[in-house]
Amino acid sequence: MKLSVVGTGYVGLVSGACFAELGNQVTCVDIDEEKVEGLRNGVMPIYEPGLEEIVEENYENGNLEFTTSLEEGVKNSDIIFIAVGTPAKEDGGADLSAVKTVAKTIAETMKEYKIVVDKSTVPVGTGDWVEEFIAEHQKNDCDFDVVSCPEFLREGSAVSDTMNPDRIVIGTEDQKPAEILDELHQDFNAPILHTDRHSAEIIKYAANAFLATKISFINEIANICERAGGNVVEVAKGIGSDHRISDKFLRAGVGFGGACFPKDTKAIVKTANENDYDFKIVDSVVEVNEQQKETMVNKLKNLLPNLTNKTISVLGLSFKPNTDDMREAPSRTVIKQLLEAGAKVKAYDPIAMDEAKEVFGDQIEYCEGTYEAIKDTEAVLLVTEWDQFQDLDLTRVKRLLNKPIFIDGRNCYDLHEMEQEGFIYHSVGRPSISAHDVAATKEVAAVNE
Numbered sequence: 001m002k003l004s005v006v007g008t009g010y011v012g013l014v015s016g017a018c019f020a021e022l023g024n025q026v027t028c029v030d031i032d033e034e035k036v037e038g039l040r041n042g043v044m045p046i047y048e049p050g051l052e053e054i055v056e057e058n059y060e061n062g063n064l065e066f067t068t069s070l071e072e073g074v075k076n077s078d079i080i081f082i083a084v085g086t087p088a089k090e091d092g093g094a095d096l097s098a099v100k101t102v103a104k105t106i107a108e109t110m111k112e113y114k115i116v117v118d119k120s121t122v123p124v125g126t127g128d129w130v131e132e133f134i135a136e137h138q139k140n141d142c143d144f145d146v147v148s149c150p151e152f153l154r155e156g157s158a159v160s161d162t163m164n165p166d167r168i169v170i171g172t173e174d175q176k177p178a179e180i181l182d183e184l185h186q187d188f189n190a191p192i193l194h195t196d197r198h199s200a201e202i203i204k205y206a207a208n209a210f211l212a213t214k215i216s217f218i219n220e221i222a223n224i225c226e227r228a229g230g231n232v233v234e235v236a237k238g239i240g241s242d243h244r245i246s247d248k249f250l251r252a253g254v255g256f257g258g259a260c261f262p263k264d265t266k267a268i269v270k271t272a273n274e275n276d277y278d279f280k281i282v283d284s285v286v287e288v289n290e291q292q293k294e295t296m297v298n299k300l301k302n303l304l305p306n307l308t309n310k311t312i313s314v315l316g317l318s319f320k321p322n323t324d325d326m327r328e329a330p331s332r333t334v335i336k337q338l339l340e341a342g343a344k345v346k347a348y349d350p351i352a353m354d355e356a357k358e359v360f361g362d363q364i365e366y367c368e369g370t371y372e373a374i375k376d377t378e379a380v381l382l383v384t385e386w387d388q389f390q391d392l393d394l395t396r397v398k399r400l401l402n403k404p405i406f407i408d409g410r411n412c413y414d415l416h417e418m419e420q421e422g423f424i425y426h427s428v429g430r431p432s433i434s435a436h437d438v439a440a441t442k443e444v445a446a447v448n449e
C-alpha cells in the first residue's frame with residue numbers, strides 16, 4: 001500500500017520503516033530539514049536498536065523515502081499517518097498545534113479519497129475536531145476518513161514492539177477505512193481491536209496512566225518497606241505471581257520519566273478536569289513520581305549531609321536503557337538536586353552523552369567511561385540500569401571511590417555481595433547496608449583470616 005507518515009520521530013520513523021519493511025511504499029515527512037537530509041544520508045536522528053538497518057535497507061530498495069514536503073507525501077499516498085509530537089502545555093493539556101498544521105496542509109492538498117490516521121497521542125475528541133477542520137479547509141471536494149490508531153511502542157525496543165505488538169487498535173465506525181487498515185496491519189500478526197474513535201483515543205491514555213500507576217504503586221510499597229521492613233523485590237515477585245496483577249511494570253526505582261508517562265498522566269487528569277471530574281488516582285501517581293525522583297539524593301544526604309564541593313558520580317542519564325532520550329529523565333532531578341547542594345558531578349551514559357550536553361551544558365563533567373566517572377568521587381549514584389552498569393567490577397569501583405558509598409536507584413546489585421565487598425549500599429525498598437554492617441563484615445573477615 002502507499003502510505004505517508006508525518007513526523008519522523010520515535011513513532012513516525014520507526015512505524016514508517018516497519019511498514020516499508022513489510023513491503024509498503026512509505027513516504028516519511030518531517031519539517032526538520034536537517035533530519036530529513038540526514039536520513040537521506042543514512043544519519044539516524046535517534047538511537048533505537050535495529051532501526052538503522054531497516055531504514056538503510058528500505059531506503060536503498062526504494063520502499064522508504066524522506067521529504068520535507070507534506071504536499072508530496074499527501075500526493076504519494078492513500079493513507080496518511082499523523083505522528084507529530086503532542087507535548088504538554090503549561091496547563092498539562094496536550095499541545096495540538098503540530099496536528100493542526102498537518103491537518104491544514106492535508107485539507108488543502110488532497111485531491112482524492114484519503115484515510116487520515118492519527119497515531120499521535122491526542123485527547124479524546126481530537127479525531128472529531130480533525131475531521132471537522134479538514135472538511136472546513138478542504139480545497140477540493142473529495143471524500144476522506146479520520147481514524148484513531150494509537151501507538152504503544154516503547155523507546156529502546158521500538159522496532160521490536162512495532163513488529164510484534166500486543167494488539168492493534170483501530171478506532172473508526174466506518175467500514176471502508178476499517179477494512180483497508182485491517183489489511184495494512186495483517187502482517188503484524190497481532191490481534192486487532194476495532195472500536196469507536198473516542199474509545200481508541202482514551203485507550204492510549206488509559207494504558208499509559210495504568211502502567212504509570214503500577215510504577216508509582218510499587219514505589220510507594222518500596223518506601224513502606226524502607227520504613228517498616230521488607231524487600232520490595234520479594235514483594236513484587238509475590239504479588240506479580242498473581243496473574244491478575246502480573247509481574248510487569250513492578251520494578252521499584254527512581255521514578256518514571258520519558259516523553260510519554262509524565263505528559264500523558266497530566267493530560268488525562270486535565271481531560272478529566274475539563275469534564276468536571278477529579279481523577280484522584282492519577283493525580284497522586286504524578287505527585288508520588290515527583291517525590292520518588294528525589295529519593296536518591298535524599299539518601300545520599302543522610303550519609304553525607306554536607307555535599308558542598310564533594311564530587312559525586314552519576315551513572316546513566318537517559319530516562320531508561322537503550323535510548324538516548326533525556327526527556328523528563330530522572331537524572332535531571334538527581335543532578336539538579338546535587339548541584340543545588342553544592343556538589344560537583346561526574347557523569348557517564350553509554351549513548352545519551354550528546355543529548356545530556358544539551359541539557360546540562362558545562363554544569364557537570366562528562367566522562368568517557370564508567371570507571372573514569374567513578375574515579376576520585378565520594379559516592380556512586382546508579383540512575384539508569386544500562387547493562388554495563390549492572391555488571392560492574394565492584395572491587396575496582398571500591399578502589400576508585402574515596403568513600404565506599406553506592407546508591408542504587410534501580411536495585412541492580414545483590415545485597416549480600418555489596419556487604420561482602422564492603423559498600424555502604426542503599427537501594428530502593430530493600431534493607432540498606434550501613435557503615436556499621438560494613439565494619440562488622442570486615443571484623444568477621446579479619447577474625448576468619
Ligand SMILES: NC(=O)C1=CN([C@@H]2O[C@H](COP(=O)(O)OP(=O)(O)OC[C@H]3O[C@@H](n4cnc5c(N)ncnc54)[C@H](O)[C@@H]3O)[C@@H](O)[C@H]2O)C=CC1
Nearest residue numbers: 007008009010011030031032084085086098120121151155
Ligand atoms: N516516543 C514514544 O515512545 C511514543 C510516542 N507516542 C506519541 O507519538 C507522538 C510522537 O511522539 P515522538 O515520535 O516521540 O515525537 P518526536 O518529538 O520524537 O517526533 C516528532 C516529529 O514530528 C516533527 N514535526 C513537528 N511538526 C511537524 C509538521 N508540522 N510537519 C511534519 N513534521 C512535524 C518533528 O520535527 C519531529 O521530528 C506523540 O503524540 C507521542 O505522545 C506514542 C507512543 C510511543
Ligand SMILES: O=C(O)[C@H]1O[C@H](OP(=O)(O)OP(=O)(O)OC[C@H]2O[C@@H](n3ccc(=O)[nH]c3=O)[C@H](O)[C@@H]2O)[C@H](O)[C@@H](O)[C@@H]1O
Nearest residue numbers: 151152153154155249250251253255256257258260319320
Ligand atoms: O506512549 C508512549 O510513549 C509509550 O510510553 C511507555 O514507553 P516508554 O516511555 O518508552 O518506556 P517504558 O519502558 O514504559 O518506561 C517508562 C519509564 O518507566 C520506568 N519504569 C518502567 C517499568 C518499571 O517497572 N519501573 C519503572 O520505573 C522506566 O525506567 C522509564 O523511566 C509505554 O510503555 C509504551 O507502551 C507507550 O507507547
